[in-house]
Amino acid sequence: MTGALMLEQNLLHHWIERARAGDSSAFERLMLLHEKMVLRTAQRLLLNTEDAKDAAQEVFLKLYKNLGRFRDDGDLAPWLYRMTVNVCFDSKRKVKAAIPIDCAPDSHDAAPDPEKTLRAAEQRRLVFSAIERLPERERAAVVLRDIEGCTTAEAAAILGSSEETVRSQISTARAKIRKFVAERLSKASGGSK
Amino acid sequence: MIHPREEQLALYSTGDLDPDALERIAAHLDECLRCRECADQFYQLQQVLATPAAEPDAKDLQNVRRRVMENLPRGVERRWRFEWAIALAALIALVIFLNRSLHSPAPLPVVPAQPVAAALLAQLPSSPIAIKELAMPRRASPRAPGLGSIALVARPDREPLIKIATTDPKIVILLTPSSPNEERTESNE
Numbered sequence: 001m002t003g004a005l006m007l008e009q010n011l012l013h014h015w016i017e018r019a020r021a022g023d024s025s026a027f028e029r030l031m032l033l034h035e036k037m038v039l040r041t042a043q044r045l046l047l048n049t050e051d052a053k054d055a056a057q058e059v060f061l062k063l064y065k066n067l068g069r070f071r072d073d074g075d076l077a078p079w080l081y082r083m084t085v086n087v088c089f090d091s092k093r094k095v096k097a098a099i100p101i102d103c104a105p106d107s108h109d110a111a112p113d114p115e116k117t118l119r120a121a122e123q124r125r126l127v128f129s130a131i132e133r134l135p136e137r138e139r140a141a142v143v144l145r146d147i148e149g150c151t152t153a154e155a156a157a158i159l160g161s162s163e164e165t166v167r168s169q170i171s172t173a174r175a176k177i178r179k180f181v182a183e184r185l186s187k188a189s190g191g192s193k
Numbered sequence: 194m195i196h197p198r199e200e201q202l203a204l205y206s207t208g209d210l211d212p213d214a215l216e217r218i219a220a221h222l223d224e225c226l227r228c229r230e231c232a233d234q235f236y237q238l239q240q241v242l243a244t245p246a247a248e249p250d251a252k253d254l255q256n257v258r259r260r261v262m263e264n265l266p267r268g269v270e271r272r273w274r275f276e277w278a279i280a281l282a283a284l285i286a287l288v289i290f291l292n293r294s295l296h297s298p299a300p301l302p303v304v305p306a307q308p309v310a311a312a313l314l315a316q317l318p319s320s321p322i323a324i325k326e327l328a329m330p331r332r333a334s335p336r337a338p339g340l341g342s343i344a345l346v347a348r349p350d351r352e353p354l355i356k357i358a359t360t361d362p363k364i365v366i367l368l369t370p371s372s373p374n375e376e377r378t379e380s381n382e
Binding site: 024027028031032035036039040043049052053056057060061064065120123124127142145146147149152167168170171172174175177178181182 | 199200201203204206207209231234235237238239241242243244248249250253254256257258260261262264265266
């Protein structure tokens with residue numbers, strides 16, 4: 001464990017304790033540490049920024065109510081992922097209309113070639129369009145494993161499933177996405193000829 | 194030639210298979226163009242998914258944070274305030290109790306019956322003597338009997354009698370002026 005990580009965990013432990021005792025500024029610091037992760041995951045799951053903001057708000061309010069349950073600081077991030085997934089699933093059941101989020105990659109990684117950039121952007125749009133069509137469990141598995149970078153075991157723990165189930169969901173989801181993108185690109189290239 | 198299933202190729206792109214399956218599929222891809230193209234598409238898909246997406250907008254993050262802080266349940270703080278209120282009330286009650294204990298009027302001293310009676314007798318007119326009842330303050334403490342009232346009882350052809358009632362109704366003291374040292378204590382029982 002690196003010194004920075006140890007320091008971060010000590011601070012995390014300190015802030016959890018203080019937030020548990022009713023210190024709202026300590027809770028705000030906990031939020032600052034995890035808000036990007038929560039909102040980003042919610043955006044990937046809901047594909048809608050406004051719904052994602054509502055979901056993130058609900059996740060952090062649930063965190064405040066459940067601060068007493070964290071005995072180990074390492075429980076916090078997986079718990080937040082799990083809660084984000086659950087809240088987003090509930091949110092999706094309530095609201096069907098969606099305003100697509102900006103799925104563009106980080107501007108720092110944009111390719112300089114305009115044609116290449118356009119092609120990559122189109123491919124990315126198609127990929128996220130395919131993700132939007134996935135059943136919620138498969139979408140959650142792909143978001144956690146392939147976008148958030150969790151291991152299969154971590155994704156399984158977050159989703160409360162076995163590794164085997166999550167592996168199956170991921171492989172099925174990837175196959176669906178590949179097929180969707182390939183078909184759309186094939187149609188587009190056929191139409192342009 | 195047996196082709197691997199598409200789901201297996203999907204997992205092959207990230208190495209999510211056991212070593213034997215990975216080795217078997219790698220050998221197959223060397224020989225099968227169709228499966229290799231499919232595996233390449235999964236690689237490309239992984240590249241798209243792994244490309245860091247733009248982080249959430251700072252304004253959106255700030256907005257979420259503000260909404261959360263405004264809607265925080267105040268249960269914990271309320272509980273602390275309630276406990277502090279109880280402690281403060283207990284402290285105030287303790288201070289009031291101690292203050293009253295320290296500044297409460299001291300119980301009246303027990304006045305010996307004989308000097309009081311003698312002083313009263315010295316002021317008595319010679320005759321005629323009216324019956325008087327002198328109100329005396331009662332003792333605060335109920336434990337020891339204190340002075341209740343003093344009355345001069347006129348008796349025809351006889352010396353008047355001083356009747357001293359105590360706070361205990363069972364005890365009455367009778368004195369005669371000529372023999373102040375002779376005391377008689379009567380009991381009402």
